[in-house]
Amino acid sequence: MSAQPYDVVVVGGGNAALSAALTARASGASVVVLESAPRHFRGGNSRHTRNLRVAHDAPTDVLAGAYGEDEFWSDLLRVSGSTNETLARLVIGQSKGCPDWMRRYGVRFQGAPRGTLHLGRTNAFFLGGGKALMNSYYAAADRMGVEVLYDAQVEQMEMEGGRFTAAVTRARDQARVVRGRAVVLASGGFESNIAWLREAWGPAADNFIIRGTPFNTGRVLRLMLDAGAQPVGDAKACHAVAVDARAPRFDGGIVTRLDSVPLGIVVNALGQRFSDEGEDFWPRRYAIWGSLIAQQPGQIAYSIIDSKVVGRFMPSVFPPLVAASIRELAGAIGVPAEALDATIDTLNRAVRPGTFDHQALDDCRTEGLNPPKTHWAQAIDTPPFRAYPLRPGITFTYLGLTVNERAQVMMSDGAPAENIYAAGEIMAGNILRRGYVAGVGMTIGTVFGRIAGEGAAGHADV
Amino acid sequence: MTVCNSCRYCEQYCPVFPAMERRLTFSDADLAYLANLCHNCGECLYACQYAPPHEFGIDVPRTLAELRLLSYEEDCWPRPLAQAFRRQGRSTAIALALGFTAILFAASALLNPAALLSGRSDADFYAVVPHGVMVGLFGAVGGFVLLALGWSVRGFWRRLSPEGSPPLTARAVGRAVGDALTLRHLHASGPDCVSAEEVRSPWRRWSHHATLGGFFLCFASTSVAAIYHGVFGWEAPHAYTSLPVVLGTAGGLGLVAGPAGQWWQRRRRDPALADPAQQGLDESLLLLLWLTSVTGLLLLVLRTQPIMGPLLLIHLGVVLALFVTLPYGKFVHGLYRLAALVKDAAERAASDSV
Numbered sequence: 001m002s003a004q005p006y007d008v009v010v011v012g013g014g015n016a017a018l019s020a021a022l023t024a025r026a027s028g029a030s031v032v033v034l035e036s037a038p039r040h041f042r043g044g045n046s047r048h049t050r051n052l053r054v055a056h057d058a059p060t061d062v063l064a065g066a067y068g069e070d071e072f073w074s075d076l077l078r079v080s081g082s083t084n085e086t087l088a089r090l091v092i093g094q095s096k097g098c099p100d101w102m103r104r105y106g107v108r109f110q111g112a113p114r115g116t117l118h119l120g121r122t123n124a125f126f127l128g129g130g131k132a133l134m135n136s137y138y139a140a141a142d143r144m145g146v147e148v149l150y151d152a153q154v155e156q157m158e159m160e161g162g163r164f165t166a167a168v169t170r171a172r173d174q175a176r177v178v179r180g181r182a183v184v185l186a187s188g189g190f191e192s193n194i195a196w197l198r199e200a201w202g203p204a205a206d207n208f209i210i211r212g213t214p215f216n217t218g219r220v221l222r223l224m225l226d227a228g229a230q231p232v233g234d235a236k237a238c239h240a241v242a243v244d245a246r247a248p249r250f251d252g253g254i255v256t257r258l259d260s261v262p263l264g265i266v267v268n269a270l271g272q273r274f275s276d277e278g279e280d281f282w283p284r285r286y287a288i289w290g291s292l293i294a295q296q297p298g299q300i301a302y303s304i305i306d307s308k309v310v311g312r313f314m315p316s317v318f319p320p321l322v323a324a325s326i327r328e329l330a331g332a333i334g335v336p337a338e339a340l341d342a343t344i345d346t347l348n349r350a351v352r353p354g355t356f357d358h359q360a361l362d363d364c365r366t367e368g369l370n371p372p373k374t375h376w377a378q379a380i381d382t383p384p385f386r387a388y389p390l391r392p393g394i395t396f397t398y399l400g401l402t403v404n405e406r407a408q409v410m411m412s413d414g415a416p417a418e419n420i421y422a423a424g425e426i427m428a429g430n431i432l433r434r435g436y437v438a439g440v441g442m443t444i445g446t447v448f449g450r451i452a453g454e455g456a457a458g459h460a461d462v
Numbered sequence: 463m464t465v466c467n468s469c470r471y472c473e474q475y476c477p478v479f480p481a482m483e484r485r486l487t488f489s490d491a492d493l494a495y496l497a498n499l500c501h502n503c504g505e506c507l508y509a510c511q512y513a514p515p516h517e518f519g520i521d522v523p524r525t526l527a528e529l530r531l532l533s534y535e536e537d538c539w540p541r542p543l544a545q546a547f548r549r550q551g552r553s554t555a556i557a558l559a560l561g562f563t564a565i566l567f568a569a570s571a572l573l574n575p576a577a578l579l580s581g582r583s584d585a586d587f588y589a590v591v592p593h594g595v596m597v598g599l600f601g602a603v604g605g606f607v608l609l610a611l612g613w614s615v616r617g618f619w620r621r622l623s624p625e626g627s628p629p630l631t632a633r634a635v636g637r638a639v640g641d642a643l644t645l646r647h648l649h650a651s652g653p654d655c656v657s658a659e660e661v662r663s664p665w666r667r668w669s670h671h672a673t674l675g676g677f678f679l680c681f682a683s684t685s686v687a688a689i690y691h692g693v694f695g696w697e698a699p700h701a702y703t704s705l706p707v708v709l710g711t712a713g714g715l716g717l718v719a720g721p722a723g724q725w726w727q728r729r730r731r732d733p734a735l736a737d738p739a740q741q742g743l744d745e746s747l748l749l750l751l752w753l754t755s756v757t758g759l760l761l762l763v764l765r766t767q768p769i770m771g772p773l774l775l776i777h778l779g780v781v782l783a784l785f786v787t788l789p790y791g792k793f794v795h796g797l798y799r800l801a802a803l804v805k806d807a808a809e810r811a812a813s814d815s816v
Binding site for chain 1: 465467469471472475486505506508510511512516517652660
């Protein structure tokens with residue numbers, strides 16, 4: 001630790017953290033990255049991501065068609081409801097330069113797809129996904145002389161007169177004081193801190209599955225809130241989807257999601273339906289199913305389909321429970337057989353004739369059913385029947401630190417902390433209050449990581 | 463495989479993942495196909511969020527390497543020799559080469575002792591081993607090798623192509639041969655393949671090119687020499703500037719540099735990318751190719767020296783060892799992979815036209 005104090009201390013090890021570290025190092029600052037995970041699990045939730053959302057006026061080699069800033073803005077507003085417009089517009093405007101900037105550090109992208117119907121128009125996909133992205137960033141950091149400490153969990157933030165002076169980390173029971181002229185907080189949310197989730201959700205939190213890293217404990221977020229930083233967002237606000245209940249408690253990532261919901265029905269542990277499974281295309285709706293299931297008894301639900309729709313959704317990693325009759329299936333999943341039988345029977349009688357098309361908002365709907373199923377409603381009558389157990393899967397949380405457009409953390413007295421910056425999930429709540437648009441988290445992380453890195457490097461002793 | 467198929471982040475690295483996505487379930491034949499389509503570039507291990515020590519413990523390059531070996535054994539002809547794949551190693555390669563050399567020495571000592579010991583300086587190979595004997599011996603061994611390889615690959619291909627498979631077209635075959643010769647999928651996602659996380663280098667690819675090119679040139683050299691002998695009556699030894707010697711020398715140099723380069727690359731590659739059980743299988747082929755070319759080149763340079771006779775027998779012993787292990791060693795990977803590439807090209811053509 002001869003280089004102390006560092007010009008810039010970066011807390012965290014994901015996309016936002018490395019964007020800040022690389023930017024600060026490129027401006028000549030000495031930089032240390034404190035990553036709480038061991039090397040193999042470095043990268044926070046970024047290791048589970050796949051793309052970032054980028055505004056662009058014309059097709060590029062990695063993006064199809066055009067995606068204007070205004071369209072990006074309205075997509076964001078539609079899901080979030082409210083936002084900090086200045087910060088959101090900043091992210092959208094600067095998203096344009098992100099792919100080229102990322103490439104400078106060895107990041108590779110997939111080629112632009114041919115069609116313009118899907119995510120390839122709005123999102124640039126990392127070749128190999130987020131872990132490959134993080135590998136490129138860490139290799140670049142190594143080449144450039146950024147120091148990276150793994151297993152380095154920050155336990156204390158030392159401040160003097162509102163200024164950051166040092167972070168106290170603990171790695172393998174060794175406390176270590178890392179001093180710096182500025183700090184970038186990019187340590188993610190608190191979704192893997194079950195005790196904190198329980199404060200917001202009650203005992204239901206014990207049945208949540210955490211899709212990402214177990215290292216997002218929110219420790220630094222809590223330290224800053226206790227030190228008088230201005231919070232943003234609600235503790236209960238999170239991105240929670242329906243995942244297979246058999247997923248590992250942490251780090252199951254993308255393969256635990258289940259896309260069968262709109263093709264059948266979803267029942268709770270009592271064998272009853274509780275929401276319209278066919279309200280809209282699954283990618284637009286799946287983000288609400290996490291909270292829907294969180295409100296059901298035992299936080300468990302079952303997606304039930306018949307053999308007609310097998311092969312019409314992305315294969316899932318866990319095999320379905322299969323049975324020749326509905327009653328047998330009820331036994332397999334442990335819900336009351338009479339209740340499930342009645343639910344299916346009621347559905348089958350409520351289904352109106354229509355032309356089934358799982359790729360369009362078709363006209364297959366129910367009549368007189370409560371709750372209704374407004375699209376893709378078909379009788380569940382063709383054995384064998386299949387069930388997938390579902391639980392809420394939390395992707396990330398929105399409660400965070402308020403920042404200004406220079407990425408400085410705002411304190412409760414309304415003034416920015418001079419040398420404390422924040423980027424990524426820890427401040428994404430400024431822009432997203434609820435809901436989610438695919439890839440925007442990585443855009444926020446990259447844009448604010450760069451802004452924070454630039455600002456923090458400005459405190460360097462030159 | 464089910465983890466890969468519900469993740470799909472790797473789909474643009476190489477054709478293995480799109481081929482996976484064209485299937486919902488995987489038969490043994492599908493797995494053999496995917497395994498042989500893989501060129502072991504290694505990218506997907508480092509990109510995988512489920513790679514060890516994650517509890518899912520996904521290591522696609524190693525898993526496919528293990529499946530490749532199973533596919534070599536499954537389609538091996540004659541079947542009882544399938545166990546040879548697991549016995550290949552540096553010591554068996556050397557033992558075979560020494561054994562064949564010893565037999566040749568013994569036969570010469572019994573049948574033609576004068577030629578071996580006379581210290582000839584006229585480079586007359588056929589005085590040591592008569593032309594008829596050489597043609598007969600290598601013709602018989604070569605014929606068996608071709609039969610065994612052909613029958614094995616036929617079995618593999620039939621397994622890969624059940625009823626209803628996309629039709630085979632000349633275009634698909636052409637594309638597959640092009641892909642095989644350029645090793646396109648070894649670096650499908652960029653200029654080079656990886657030897658460790660974020661470490662990419664062209665040397666593995668160039669070494670393989672040198673080995674394969676050297677092999678073809680040596681084959682061409684032998685073929686030209688056979689035509690010279692049979693059609694024109696021009697017998698060996700040929701001048702340094704003659705076509706067979708020029709081809710053979712170039713090929714020999716390729717087969718010295720190529721296998722040595724591949725050996726060196728293997729040693730510095732991340733072991734997680736390979737199946738440790740196959741080290742002997744891989745290295746025995748490299749060793750025999752290298753010994754063949756080294757003894758061949760020595761023979762060329764020293765052919766007018768008294769040591770020519772013994773050297774010729776050593777070279778022939780090594781070549782015999784190489785030949786008999788071809789159908790039961792790493793050599794088969796080229797043919798199986800070519801078959802997998804043909805199938806992939808046919809499948810892609812069929813799905814593009816839908």
